[in-house]
Amino acid sequence: MLSQFLQFMFSGVTIGATYALAALGFTLIYNASNVINFAQGEFIMLGGMLTVFFLKSGLPMPAAIVLAIAVPAVVGILLEKLAIEPAKGADTVSLIIITIGASLVLRGIVQIWRGKGPAVFPAFSGNEPIIIGGAALAPQSLWVIGTSGVIVLALWLFFNRTVAGKAILATSVDPLAAQLAGINTQWVLLVSFALSAAVGAIGGILLTPITMTSYDVGIMLGLKGFVAAVVGGLGAGHGAVAGGLLVGIIEALTAGYISSAYKDAAPFLLIFVVLFFMPRGMFGAKKTERV
Amino acid sequence: MANARETVQPTHAPEPASAAPLLSIRGLGSHYGPIAALRDVSLSVGRQQLIALVGANGAGKTTLLRTISGVQKATSGRIEFDGEDITALRADKRVRLGICQVPEGRRVFGPLSVEDNLRLGAYCRTDKHAIAEDLGRMYAMFPILKEKAKSPAGTLSGGQQQMLAIARALMGSPRLLLLDEPSMGLAPLLVEEIFNAITELRKQAMTILLVEQNAHAALAIADQAYVIESGEVVLSGSGKELLENERVREAYLGI
Numbered sequence A: 001m002l003s004q005f006l007q008f009m010f011s012g013v014t015i016g017a018t019y020a021l022a023a024l025g026f027t028l029i030y031n032a033s034n035v036i037n038f039a040q041g042e043f044i045m046l047g048g049m050l051t052v053f054f055l056k057s058g059l060p061m062p063a064a065i066v067l068a069i070a071v072p073a074v075v076g077i078l079l080e081k082l083a084i085e086p087a088k089g090a091d092t093v094s095l096i097i098i099t100i101g102a103s104l105v106l107r108g109i110v111q112i113w114r115g116k117g118p119a120v121f122p123a124f125s126g127n128e129p130i131i132i133g134g135a136a137l138a139p140q141s142l143w144v145i146g147t148s149g150v151i152v153l154a155l156w157l158f159f160n161r162t163v164a165g166k167a168i169l170a171t172s173v174d175p176l177a178a179q180l181a182g183i184n185t186q187w188v189l190l191v192s193f194a195l196s197a198a199v200g201a202i203g204g205i206l207l208t209p210i211t212m213t214s215y216d217v218g219i220m221l222g223l224k225g226f227v228a229a230v231v232g233g234l235g236a237g238h239g240a241v242a243g244g245l246l247v248g249i250i251e252a253l254t255a256g257y258i259s260s261a262y263k264d265a266a267p268f269l270l271i272f273v274v275l276f277f278m279p280r281g282m283f284g285a286k287k288t289e290r291v
Numbered sequence B: 001m002a003n004a005r006e007t008v009q010p011t012h013a014p015e016p017a018s019a020a021p022l023l024s025i026r027g028l029g030s031h032y033g034p035i036a037a038l039r040d041v042s043l044s045v046g047r048q049q050l051i052a053l054v055g056a057n058g059a060g061k062t063t064l065l066r067t068i069s070g071v072q073k074a075t076s077g078r079i080e081f082d083g084e085d086i087t088a089l090r091a092d093k094r095v096r097l098g099i100c101q102v103p104e105g106r107r108v109f110g111p112l113s114v115e116d117n118l119r120l121g122a123y124c125r126t127d128k129h130a131i132a133e134d135l136g137r138m139y140a141m142f143p144i145l146k147e148k149a150k151s152p153a154g155t156l157s158g159g160q161q162q163m164l165a166i167a168r169a170l171m172g173s174p175r176l177l178l179l180d181e182p183s184m185g186l187a188p189l190l191v192e193e194i195f196n197a198i199t200e201l202r203k204q205a206m207t208i209l210l211v212e213q214n215a216h217a218a219l220a221i222a223d224q225a226y227v228i229e230s231g232e233v234v235l236s237g238s239g240k241e242l243l244e245n246e247r248v249r250e251a252y253l254g255i
């Protein structure tokens, strides 16, 4: 009984950590620009797909990973420059449609380039599971959870301990006052898109050995990340992390105890329940503490 | 507090006295969509001078300051700062040149601490030592800010937020300080305190462009003043002249 519950929790926290990274991606861009970037899932897809591609091209794993983070970051910058910036001043719905359009383009390009089949690469530290309380924990899960933890900590330090991070926060609070303080708000936007894309790509890379990847994984991962961000209270960094873990755990428990046929529906049920009782999400009201 | 202020050293090197104005605006226009908010505005701000700009609600005072700071586009005319054409320069680069603004409505970064607000005011500067010194000067000038250094700026009272907004702009080591209605919405005692601070800055030979609805107080301390109506400069003269001007007395001083 307990070992089974533990088993579900392990897989829930693992996938939840990826959702948390996706949710942080939404949060970063939302705070800097008030744009809800529905292309966030494609950054996750690009991370996994590009790692597979670079490994097949003969690059060693570390180089493949660095490139699979850097390329999506550049894609994020281009997305801001070519699609978001020209639409400056457009209403929220138009901006959302633009990001959905961008996600279709990215998905289409990868589909034509890499085909429709699944892609995968081996886990970083083998597949010998660690047995805890009768439940098996894959080493790759530890990579996912550990790396996500490090990223969350790094982002926290960046936003709470560096002037550059605080300049980004200031820009999200009041762009005009930020400009008057000499902050280049254009630069803030670009950094936010690049950071958000990189964080999403890292999640995609870490998850690929466990769930495999393909040109269209970004749809579901992106949507779940969005659910996590909203459940946590859009704009709140710690909310994104909590929301991601919650969505992952609920999904795993649903799959385990009810049926995996319902696992994708559970997060969307969650969003209705949470927003009904807490319209601003779990951490949405406290605006003083972000990421 | 007044005593503390008297011992404060200047936060900046005074502008070298020179006949050429520090800021010179010629034929400036600005629009919100099709609506003109500024029309053919010309004015100049001499070095080490305090220039007051008075005008009724919606006259275009804020728009003028925003255009000078570069957060609002000039649709015609020319802005020169220290002889350099800055009409098309990006806002953050103007701050680097030394044009710092205290915006209307204070606009402090509410969730960030008082100290973070002040440090962000110095965002463009790299001289760590001088920044630390200036921080100390701000705390000497406004002791309440030191007391509240770690509090979120949003928890300060209106008057304290105004002091923070002024101190944040000063942290940018301005050569030209733009003040947009610093006394707005404050109790009389605080208004006096803010004007004392402005007078003190003026004594330290800071160059200031002051927008005020409190025309009497502004004209009384101004070297030179402009009256703006419907986006146009309609009167100018020394502060004293405008204080005695019939039209100004009727429209802005309620005499």
Ligand SMILES: Nc1ncnc2c1ncn2[C@@H]1O[C@H](COP(=O)(O)OP(=O)(O)OP(=O)(O)O)[C@@H](O)[C@H]1O
Pocket (backbone or CB within 6 Å): B032, B037, B055, B056, B057, B058, B059, B060, B061, B062, B063, B064, B104, B213
């Ligand atoms: N964002 C905006 N969009 C459209 N029109 C604007 C905007 N801001 C100001 N205006 C208009 O431009 C004109 C000048 O406004 P501005 O804020 O510069 O006046 P002001 O002199 O600062 O007034 P106040 O004393 O009320 O601060 C007004 O008619 C105002 O309605």
Ligand SMILES: [Mg+2]
Pocket (backbone or CB within 6 Å): B061, B062, B063, B104
């Ligand atoms: Mg105004």
